Amino acid sequence: MISRFFILSAIAFSSVAAQAQLISELLDLPTDISRIAILPDAAFKFDFVNDIPARTTGAAGFSSSANSETMPATIGNDISITAGFLGPCGFNTPHTHPRSPEFNFVTNGSLITGMIPENGAQYVFNEVFTDQATLFPEGAIHFEYNDRCEPVTFVAFFRDSFPGVNQIAQRFFGFPSDVLSAALGIDESEVQKIAKQIPDNVAFALQECTTRCGISRANQPTKQLESLVAAGPASNSTNTPPNSTTTTTTTPPSTNNTNTNTTTNSNNSTNIKPNSTTNAISNGNDVTGNLDVAGDDQNKGLIIGLIAAVGVMGLGYIVIAVLALFRRRKGGKGTARGYVRTGETFAPGGVYDSEKYELPSEHLRTPYDPPSGSH
Incomplete structure (x- = not known):
């Protein structure tokens, strides 16, 4: 019996590896x-129906998906299909598809459907009968359930070879529990x-339906249920799954200054989580971020570099200002030497109106002036 189990396991492993x-x-x-x-x-x-790896099964039915993982021929074709087989009162629990809208076609019976596309959008509710379809936008939270005592089948079409769910x-x-x-x-x-009471999909729907049927x-x-729960924001360790036996996880002092002990009893008599956000704060740990020494040195070096750069830029501006002032003064002196007066001084022997420009007694004689009486 054991050897048969190992043989089947080896075959399954080789099949997965080949896929x-x-x-x-x-x-x-x-x-x-x-x-x-x-x-x-x-x-x-x-x-x-018979491709078991593609199936997601619960107490009230199952769904089966042909996508890039289960049907590699869909790769490059941007299409995938999920068929849902809901038993009496079968409930495809609320879910989303992150990479594609869904166009859901009912092949027999009827489905009760509902969705909320996003914050602020209204709740959309429909009953979809045989040969009818409904649309769920990409990312919308939606569900389908069979409110009858007979099985129902639907086919959901997606525009992505792996739309995700x-x-x-x-x-x-x-x-983490503290976040929830x-x-x-x-x-x-x-x-x-x-958490312990959340049923697998496909689950049973409303109490009224199950009672009636x-x-x-x-x-x-x-x-x-998500079994591996990530640690709270203040910790790097991993919380214990709810249904597991008592376990202890200790973080080495070399990576964290706080030793972590997480103990969870299967009967929920105690649930001690020193790694949670609340306990981290109460213990005086710096939840906002403990920078290590290397990080501090890098920050200090960056600040010093910025200060030096600003200082060099300021010195450059001072040098530019001094050079500009010097050139301005030098240019002013050149302009003063080039200035000459109008009148006889400017054009010796020329004809000009002396009374208009200056008095005769104020004329300046130069070696180039003509001798007196030469007019």
Whole structure:
């Protein structure tokens, strides 16, 4: 039995590795012709029901996606499709697609749909019947659920070969508990209790539907919850997943001045997180940023360099001002030497009106003046 398990695991691993290698080669090829040349004919066909790696399964149904990861032939074609198989009261929980809008076509039965595109936008609600479709804009939070006691199937079209999907509840509770506590206005212990109850997608819908159809909502799987929770803003360590056993994580003193011990009991009797933002502040740690010595030296060097540059620029301006003043004074003296008076002094022997310009007694004689009586 054990050997069979290892054989199946080895086969699965080799299949995944081969698929990854094929995707890498397709992404490097420049044209569709070159991509088609390395793909077998079967690569252009997809089984939405039996292709298990493409499925996302919950208690009330499953969805299956043909995209660049599960169907490499979509690479370069900017298209992907997700087929949803919702059982009675099946609920495709609120989610977004970060890289594409969604055009959702109902093949049988009907779906209740709702969306909120963004902050400030109104809530859009519809019931979509067989052979009808609805549009969800790119990035809009939306959901679909089957309000009937019979299965429903839909086909969702995307304009990207890997549009991505972000399940709101499961991903939201992947944030640190102290962040969620502040965002929701509840105690951290309550955050853990809520997180443990988030069902996998596809989940069961409203209580009214499950009661009407005789379905129990209890014991739904919760494996899709974000298990690896990032540390709070004041820490570099990693929080413990909610369902794990008691663990301890210690940050080496060489990388952080604060030793970190994180203990989480599976029964939630204690939930001590010294790494949270609140505890970091209460312990006197500098949450806004502890610059190391190297960082301080770099900042000081930058400041000194800026001061030196400003000083050199100021000295240059002073030198330019002194040179400009010197040239102005030098130019003024040259202009004064070049100035001459009008009248007989300017043109000796010329005809001029002496009374208009100066008195005869004020005439200046020069060696070039004609002798007296020569007129």
